[in-house]
Amino acid sequence: MARDWEASELLVGMHETEGVGWITIRRVIACGALEGANHRRAMDWREFALSARQAANLAERLTDEKIELAIRKRERAGIKVVTRLDPEYPPLLKHIEDPPWVLYAVGRLELLLRPAIAVVGTRTATAYGKRMAEELSASCAQSGITVVSGLARGIDTSAHIGALGKPGTTIAVLASPVDHPYPSENRGLYREIVDEGLAISESPLGAPLTKAHFYLRNRIIAGLCQGALIVEAGEGSGALITSTHALNYNRDVYIVPGPITSPRSVGVLKLLNDGAKPVLGANDVLTDYVRTLGEWRRANGQPEEAAASGHSNAGKAEELTPEEEALHEWLAEEGARTIDELLAWSGMPAGQLHAALLGLQMKRLVQLLPGSIYEVI
Amino acid sequence: MARDWEASELLVGMHETEGVGWITIRRVIACGALEGANHRRAMDWREFALSARQAANLAERLTDEKIELAIRKRERAGIKVVTRLDPEYPPLLKHIEDPPWVLYAVGRLELLLRPAIAVVGTRTATAYGKRMAEELSASCAQSGITVVSGLARGIDTSAHIGALGKPGTTIAVLASPVDHPYPSENRGLYREIVDEGLAISESPLGAPLTKAHFYLRNRIIAGLCQGALIVEAGEGSGALITSTHALNYNRDVYIVPGPITSPRSVGVLKLLNDGAKPVLGANDVLTDYVRTLGEWRRANGQPEEAAASGHSNAGKAEELTPEEEALHEWLAEEGARTIDELLAWSGMPAGQLHAALLGLQMKRLVQLLPGSIYEVI
Numbered sequence: 009m010a011r012d013w014e015a016s017e018l019l020v021g022m023h024e025t026e027g028v029g030w031i032t033i034r035r036v037i038a039c040g041a042l043e044g045a046n047h048r049r050a051m052d053w054r055e056f057a058l059s060a061r062q063a064a065n066l067a068e069r070l071t072d073e074k075i076e077l078a079i080r081k082r083e084r085a086g087i088k089v090v091t092r093l094d095p096e097y098p099p100l101l102k103h104i105e106d107p108p109w110v111l112y113a114v115g116r117l118e119l120l121l122r123p124a125i126a127v128v129g130t131r132t133a134t135a136y137g138k139r140m141a142e143e144l145s146a147s148c149a150q151s152g153i154t155v156v157s158g159l160a161r162g163i164d165t166s167a168h169i170g171a172l173g174k175p176g177t178t179i180a181v182l183a184s185p186v187d188h189p190y191p192s193e194n195r196g197l198y199r200e201i202v203d204e205g206l207a208i209s210e211s212p213l214g215a216p217l218t219k220a221h222f223y224l225r226n227r228i229i230a231g232l233c234q235g236a237l238i239v240e241a242g243e244g245s246g247a248l249i250t251s252t253h254a255l256n257y258n259r260d261v262y263i264v265p266g267p268i269t270s271p272r273s274v275g276v277l278k279l280l281n282d283g284a285k286p287v288l289g290a291n292d293v294l295t296d297y298v299r300t301l302g303e304w305r306r307a308n309g310q311p312e313e314a315a316a317s318g319h320s321n322a323g324k325a326e327e328l329t330p331e332e333e334a335l336h337e338w339l340a341e342e343g344a345r346t347i348d349e350l351l352a353w354s355g356m357p358a359g360q361l362h363a364a365l366l367g368l369q370m371k372r373l374v375q376l377l378p379g380s381i382y383e384v385i
Numbered sequence: 386m387a388r389d390w391e392a393s394e395l396l397v398g399m400h401e402t403e404g405v406g407w408i409t410i411r412r413v414i415a416c417g418a419l420e421g422a423n424h425r426r427a428m429d430w431r432e433f434a435l436s437a438r439q440a441a442n443l444a445e446r447l448t449d450e451k452i453e454l455a456i457r458k459r460e461r462a463g464i465k466v467v468t469r470l471d472p473e474y475p476p477l478l479k480h481i482e483d484p485p486w487v488l489y490a491v492g493r494l495e496l497l498l499r500p501a502i503a504v505v506g507t508r509t510a511t512a513y514g515k516r517m518a519e520e521l522s523a524s525c526a527q528s529g530i531t532v533v534s535g536l537a538r539g540i541d542t543s544a545h546i547g548a549l550g551k552p553g554t555t556i557a558v559l560a561s562p563v564d565h566p567y568p569s570e571n572r573g574l575y576r577e578i579v580d581e582g583l584a585i586s587e588s589p590l591g592a593p594l595t596k597a598h599f600y601l602r603n604r605i606i607a608g609l610c611q612g613a614l615i616v617e618a619g620e621g622s623g624a625l626i627t628s629t630h631a632l633n634y635n636r637d638v639y640i641v642p643g644p645i646t647s648p649r650s651v652g653v654l655k656l657l658n659d660g661a662k663p664v665l666g667a668n669d670v671l672t673d674y675v676r677t678l679g680e681w682r683r684a685n686g687q688p689e690e691a692a693a694s695g696h697s698n699a700g701k702a703e704e705l706t707p708e709e710e711a712l713h714e715w716l717a718e719e720g721a722r723t724i725d726e727l728l729a730w731s732g733m734p735a736g737q738l739h740a741a742l743l744g745l746q747m748k749r750l751v752q753l754l755p756g757s758i759y760e761v762i
Contacts, residue, residue, distance in 0.1 A: 136644055243734075265642040265654050267513055268665050277642050277665055278735075280657070288645050288654055357620075358655075 010046050011072050016091040017079070018045045018070065023091075023110040024078065024212040025069040027062050033109050046070040081213060085187050088113045090208075096120060104231040104257055108210040111228075112186040115206035119179055123300040124154040125293065126229045126254065127170075128247045129163025129239035130272050137240035137272060138166040140264045144237060145170030145178075147290030152176045152301050156232050158183070158225060159194050159201070163239045163247070172200055181229045182209040183221035190217060226250040234300055235260035237287060238279060240272035251279055260296055262287045291362040298369045298376070328371070331356065331364040336373055336384065344383035387423050388449050393468040394456070395422045395447065400468075400487040401455065401589040402446040404439050410486050423447040458590065462564050465490045467585075473497060481608040481634055485587040488605075489563040492583035496556055500677040501531040502670065503606045503631065504548075505624045506540025506616035507649050514617035514649060515543040517641045521614060522547030522555075524667030529553045529678050533609050535560070535602060536571050536578070540616045540624070549577055558606045559586040560598035567594060603627040611677055612637035614664065615656060617649035628656055637673055639664045668739040675746045675753070705748070708733065708741040713750055713761065721760035 013021075019042060022033050036042060036056055048070070053063035068074070082089065090096045090111045098120040101107050113120075127145045129137060145155045145167040155171035157164040159180040171178035180201045184190040186209040189198035201207055210228060211221060226246055230236055230253035238261065241247040254261050261284040266273025280286065287293055328336060335354065339345060345353070347361075354361055365382060368374035375385050390398075396419060399410050413419060413433055425447070430440035445451070459466065467473045467488045475497040478484050490497075504522050506514060522532045522544040532548035534541040536557040548555035557578045561567040563586040566575035578584055587605060588598060603623055607613055607630035615638065618624040631638050638661040643650025657663065664670055705713065712731065716722060722730070724738075731738055742759055745751035752762050 136646065140645070264645060265650070265663075266644050268517070268642055269513065273642070274665050277663055280663055286642075286654055286657055288651050 012044075013046055013075060015042050016089070016093045017075060018042055019091045019093060020078065020089050020110050021046070021070045021075055022066065025062075025065045027059070027065050030106055030109065032056075032058065032062065046072070046075065082112075085213070086114060087186060087213065088117060090117060090120065098124075098232050100124075100234065101228065101231040104227060104253075106227070107231065108228060110212075111208045111210060112213065113206060113208045114186050115202040115204075116177075117206065119154050119177065119206045120208075120232070121304075122154040122176065123152070123297055123304050124156050124179065124233040125297070126156045126233040126236035126250060127163070127167035127239065128157055128226075128229060128236065128250050129167075130241050130245045130247060130275075131160050131162040131164075132242070132272070133162035133166070133240050134266075134270060134272060136266060136270075137163055137264070140266075141166035141239045142170035144239075144264070144287065144290055144293070146174060148293060148297075149174030149176035149178065151290075151294050151297070152305070153294075153297055154179055154205075156181060156229055158229055158246075159189060159198060159207075160246075161191060161194070165194060165197060167239075168197055168201055168205075172204060177205040179205055179232070180207045181225055181232070182207060183211070183225040184217045185209055185211045185213045185215055187213060188217075222246055223249060227253045230254040230257060230259060233259060235262060235293065235296060237262040237264070237293065238276045238284070239264045240266065240270075241275040242272045243275055245272075245275060248275065248279075251282075251284070255282055260285065262293055289359055291359065291366060294366055295362065295376075298366060302370065302372065328373075329364065329367065331360065332367050332371075332373075335361075335364050336368055339374060339382060340384045344377065344381050347380040347382070350382060389421075390423055390452060392419050393466070393470045394452060395419055396468045396470060397455065397466050397487050398423070398447045398452055399443065402439075402442045404436070404442050407483055407486065409433075409435065409439065423449070423452065459489075462590070463491060464563060464590065465494060467494060467497065475501075475609050477501075477611065478605065478608040481604060481630075483604070484608065485605060487589075488585045488587060489590065490583060490585045491563050492579040492581075493554075494583065496531050496554065496583045497585075497609070498681075499531040499553065500529070500674055500681050501533050501556065501610040502674070503533045503610040503613035503627060504540070504544035504616065505534055505603075505606060505613065505627050506544075507618050507622045507624060507652075508537050508539040508541075509619070509649070510539035510543070510617050511643075511647060511649060513643060513647075514540055514641070517643075518543035518616045519547035521616075521641070521664065521667055521670070523551060525670060525674075526551030526553035526555065528667075528671050528674070529682070530671075530674055531556055531582075533558060533606055535606055535623075536566060536568075536575060536584075537623075538568060538571070542571060542574060544616075545574055545578055545582075549581060554582040556582055556609070557584045558602055558609070559584060560588070560602040561594045562586055562588045562590045562592055564590060565594075599623055600626060604630045607631040607634055607636060610636060612639060612670065612673060614639040614641070614670065615653045615661070616641045617643065617647075618652040619649045620652055622649075622652060625652065625656075628659075628661070632659055637662065639670055666736055668736060668743060671743055672739065672753075675743060679747065679749065705750075706741065706744065708737065709744050709748075709750075712738075712741050713745055716751060716759060717761045721754065721758050724757040724759070727759065 050063040050067040092109050141163045149155050149171035152175050154176045155178045157167040168178045226249045230250050236254035238247050238251045263276040263284045265286050427440040427444040430443050469486050518540045526548035529552050531553045532555045534544040545555045603626045607627050613631035615624050615628045640653040640661045642663050
């Protein structure tokens with residue numbers, strides 16, 4: 009008599025069975041037939057409208073011996089799995105049309121639950137694009153947002169590098185199996201990422217890498233994140249697939265404007281027509297994450313951190329910057345004020361004003377209302 | 386007994402009277418009191434709620450002798466005047482809050498009636514900004530749009546240079562009197578502009594140049610034009626005053642995206658929040674001018690010209706480009722089609738498709754309906 013396995017381990021087994029795809033697994037789960045899957049013979053599987061080959065493969069794969077072998081193989085390689093059935097599964101990723109059933113992971117699994125932003129772009133990036141990817145990723149990660157990218161050459165590499173060493177750190181989503189980083193020149197970067205951050209992949213260990221995997225991988229990058237920042241992307245760049253996914257998932261899409269003499273910038277500027285937001289500085293992104301970051305910190309018992317200023321904030325009001333203090337005092341007297349009124353009154357450059365307002369929001373002293381109106385809480 | 390002068394000459398006289406401003410002239414005109422203004426004594430002027438000084442100055446200035454002197458002075462210098470009362474007055478400029486009563490002009494007055502675009506920006510332009518200003522101005526002027534700018538250093542200079550020698554050519558709107566171009570280093574460019582295009586100014590001959598003149602001049606640049614393209618503008622750049630005027634006048638505002646590491650590009654990128662349109666190529670502007678250019682050409686008995694392609698077009702259908710022909714044939718069969726359908730069907734790069742569609746519109750074979758839908762006329 010076969011052992012009883014947890015549903016998530018049976019799900020991994022089905023996911024790793026040759027010829028069994030995402031839709032077949034959905035059908036089996038919808039029939040409530042995941043439980044006891046390893047007790048089923050090939051002929052039993054035919055009841056679920058599976059082909060003879062699928063049925064035979066499943067019966068062969070879901071034996072105690074094969075399941076134990078797979079577990080040992082993962083353990084030896086230090087690889088964890090997170091399935092769609094587990095509480096560690098990224099909450100936003102659940103809501104795409106075709107969430108991966110299984111994620112293989114190396115590194116800090118808890119990063120899957122943090123507020124995240126995708127920072128992606130062309131492999132053939134310009135010096136400008138790489139610099140912007142690194143700087144903006146560093147600012148996001150410094151504010152506690154996890155930077156998600158694809159470990160590719162160019163923009164992806166710069167995004168990971170910018171985020172490493174910062175509180176939000178970084179997740180690499182691989183098209184290849186999670187223990188075989190691609191491209192090989194990024195093995196050193198991969199090592200840093202799994203030490204400090206996380207690498208994940210939908211591909212079973214040992215699976216061959218095909219073009220389709222890059223396409224499917226991009227849906228995971230977009231699906232994990234509240235927003236996606238496309239830094240540079242020429243026509244046909246995979247980053248545009250990520251942005252299409254992000255738009256379809258109703259995520260915020262951000263672009264870095266660049267010179268129109270650069271085809272890689274023109275590619276992202278065209279996204280403005282689809283509702284992408286131009287990013288003139290990190291604050292244009294951070295503002296959209298204030299609420300999510302605040303909720304995440306409260307849920308995780310983390311101390312509040314100033315997002316843009318980088319100041320630590322143990323004792324709240326005493327640690328306001330002079331700008332924050334002046335703004336807070338004025339808003340407390342005046343009631344709700346628009347961003348234009350604040351600009352006029354403060355005489356501060358817009359970037360500085362936004363940083364101070366963001367700081368006040370992070371400290372839960374001021375809230376942003378629709379129409380760019382700020383008021384004291 | 387004093388001579389009877391034309392109302393427009395009396396308007397010029399009032400405009401040139403010290404201490405008499407735009408609002409006073411409006412009041413006098415609203416009272417129907419321009420006619421016979423030169424027959425009025427100082428005490429008569431007091432009836433219009435003018436100060437003693439204004440009344441005395443008007444009576445002194447509106448003598449036959451002074452009027453004749455002013456005319457001779459203009460004639461000697463080759464300067465024409467166009468007043469708000471004349472048919473040569475630019476039609477769009479009439480509709481701003483405070484249209485200039487008098488424009489002094491050197492060059493081809495008829496340019497004031499052509500479809501026009503303002504191309505302006507910072508004096509301290511980057512190489513990128515200058516190149517874009519010149520290239521986009523050249524494309525606009527090549528399509529028959531007159532390029533309006535302020536003869537300043539930097540972007541303005543490049544805009545004029547790009548437009549010279551093209552059918553639309555260029556208008557320089559000066560803050561200084563029209564016979565004293567500023568800055569002096571642009572005297573050579575001014576000479577080319579008045580030879581081939583037009584220079585205009587609201588300032589009476591011999592008037593001193595103050596900072597306020599630059600501010601007031603910018604309203605004329607915006608007021609003359611259906612749209613304004615702001616190429617580069619750092620904080621505090623006068624070009625941002627022109628864009629504010631253009632937005633207030635409900636004109637199209639266009640910007641050239643650039644790197645966010647350049648403060649002069651960030652200044653224009655911020656205008657995206659106010660509804661400015663990003664220009665990725667000349668077609669993004671030309672599309673908005675198809676109707677205006679077509680109307681102007683029909684009104685002026687000019688042959689149709691291909692806007693983007695630069696092809697001349699005497700015999701219409703026979704001179705379609707292969708792309709235009711293919712698109713026209715397909716649209717004729719299919720009926721109305723969206724730009725996305727056209728992109729998918731044609732497989733053409735977006736820029737090439739837009740150029741072909743623009744060509745078909747200029748040739749009045751295809752029309753653009755709301756929602757980016759194209760159909761054969």
